[in-house]
Amino acid sequence: MAYLSYLQKARDLYYRQQDAAAAEAELSLRISEPRSLQEKRATFELMGNILRSQGKFDQASKLYEQINDFYQAGYCLMLQGRLQDIQPYWGRTLLERNNHWCVSLYGLVTKQLGTYPTLFQIRNHIESDIANLIAANQNDYLQNLLSYIDFLTQINLESPKFAGRALMHAGHLEQAVGFLVRGQKALPNDPEIYFHLGQYSMALGHQKEAGLMLKQCLLISPTYRPASELLGKIAESA
Numbered sequence: 001m002a003y004l005s006y007l008q009k010a011r012d013l014y015y016r017q018q019d020a021a022a023a024e025a026e027l028s029l030r031i032s033e034p035r036s037l038q039e040k041r042a043t044f045e046l047m048g049n050i051l052r053s054q055g056k057f058d059q060a061s062k063l064y065e066q067i068n069d070f071y072q073a074g075y076c077l078m079l080q081g082r083l084q085d086i087q088p089y090w091g092r093t094l095l096e097r098n099n100h101w102c103v104s105l106y107g108l109v110t111k112q113l114g115t116y117p118t119l120f121q122i123r124n125h126i127e128s129d130i131a132n133l134i135a136a137n138q139n140d141y142l143q144n145l146l147s148y149i150d151f152l153t154q155i156n157l158e159s160p161k162f163a164g165r166a167l168m169h170a171g172h173l174e175q176a177v178g179f180l181v182r183g184q185k186a187l188p189n190d191p192e193i194y195f196h197l198g199q200y201s202m203a204l205g206h207q208k209e210a211g212l213m214l215k216q217c218l219l220i221s222p223t224y225r226p227a228s229e230l231l232g233k234i235a236e237s238a
Helices: 002-016 020-028 037-053 057-066 070-079 087-096 101-110 119-135 139-146 149-153 159-169 173-186 191-203 207-220 225-237
Strands: none
Touching: 002 020, 002 037, 020 037, 037 057, 037 070, 057 070, 070 087, 070 101, 070 119, 087 101, 101 119, 101 139, 119 139, 119 159, 149 159, 149 173, 159 173, 159 191, 173 191, 191 207, 191 225, 207 225
8 A cells, every 4th residue: 555655664764763853754744645544543643653752742642632542642741741631531541441551650640549550551651651751851750650660569570670771771870770679689580680780880881790790691591682792792892
């Protein structure tokens, strides 16, 4: 189908080349053209994601609303700090699925959590939510959410790892390490947590400590390729 070519080009620009502005320009050429419901949903959803990543939350929210993605429409309002305006959107989401993640997310960011999210909800959402709150400079919401990581760990033992990884990738190293260490205590045989601790040490320029963490990762999982590759880079620079 013809529409797949421009969608694929925009996806490539956005996801692979990480050029949101170019992806937006590509989709802008097609956004107002007549299309099938399938094409409209795919186009509007991708454009919404692109706009949201650039902080264009109002525009993104309107696009999501046009394809009845009320969760994402409300999510954009949350990233603006407009929790008072979310109810019409997330209320409709909950009518369709009363245990949707949005009810837990609202409780987390307002520090009023009254639900028990599932293991899979935490796995699917918590890391990206932390990253999105950081990118949107919603620090109060972020700290409220992070205050529940110990509680969430009772449901999903990977919770501190997810939090630490998101914080580390966003450059919040000082806060990240505490969660990574808690992640190691929660899952001492998880090779991934040692890899991330190695990444953390590398970010600080502590190659010796990084090497120890990476070797521990490979001791648990000898085929963990990212760890062996990073360890190889340390050896090359020595």
